[in-house]
Amino acid sequence: MRKNLILSMVLLLLVLLVVSCGKKGEKSEMAVEEAPAAEAAVMPAADAGELWTYITETKSYQEWSYWPGYEGFQPGNSPHGKILQVFLSANGVKNIADEAKSSMDNGVIVVKENYMPDTTLAAITVMYKVEGFNPEVGDWFWAKYDVDGTVAASGTPAGCIGCHGGKASNDYLFTGSVGHAEMGDEEEEHEQNEDEE
Ligand code: HEC
Secondary structure (H helix, E strand, O other), X not given: OHHHHHXXXXXXXXXXXXXXXXXXXXXXXXXXXXXXXXXXXXXXOOOHHHHHHHHHHHOOHXXXXXXXXXXXXXXXXOOOOOEEEEEEOHHHHHHHOOOOOOOOOOOOEEEEEEEOOOOOEEEEEEEEEOOOOOHHHOOEEEEEEOOOOOEEEEEOOHHHHHHHHHHHHHOOOOOOOOXXXXXXXHHHHHHHHHHHO
């Protein structure tokens, strides 16, 4: 009798152990599956409205870094404001410090605030790299907004692409170089740009 009791208790313990281990296994598998999907869902589509919500609410650009080396107010050129500030998403900051890079990764966002000479904010222009959106010209989604988020231009405006096309070798970007390989040349071009003002 006693032997039977001990045996059944041991059995019961074994069963409990197996059940609880099984549950733990299930849980950790679920966590692994959910994590990447949740992250991907956060990025906006190539859509001016979604992009505005992302840069002003989801991940407010005002909390990003400035484009390294161009902190705070900068002199701007036509057609942009006379004064501007350029903000860069964290993945972009990583890209420009990476010597092996000559273009930005998908998901990188550049936000530029364009100010009037009296420092009133006048417009916000954005470049957002979206895989497969427009591969011939760097896959950038372009957008220009009024200060309240009203869309002034978006998608593939010929004006934006035409002018930024002069910087195709630097992934269509004027402000600084992507990667460090071409730093010397790009810096010279940027200085010339400022002289034209
Ligand atoms: C006539 C040329 C020209 C046109 C047109 C133009 N840009 Fe630019 N853009 C520049 C220059 C030059 C800069 C560097 C900052 C400066 O000097 O104003 C710049 C900078 C930017 C930046 C900061 C990243 C970078 O390349 O340095 C963004 C974002 C941007 N422009 C978006 C736009 C969008 C969106 C449009 C169209 C609605 C547009 N631009 C049209 C010349 C142009």
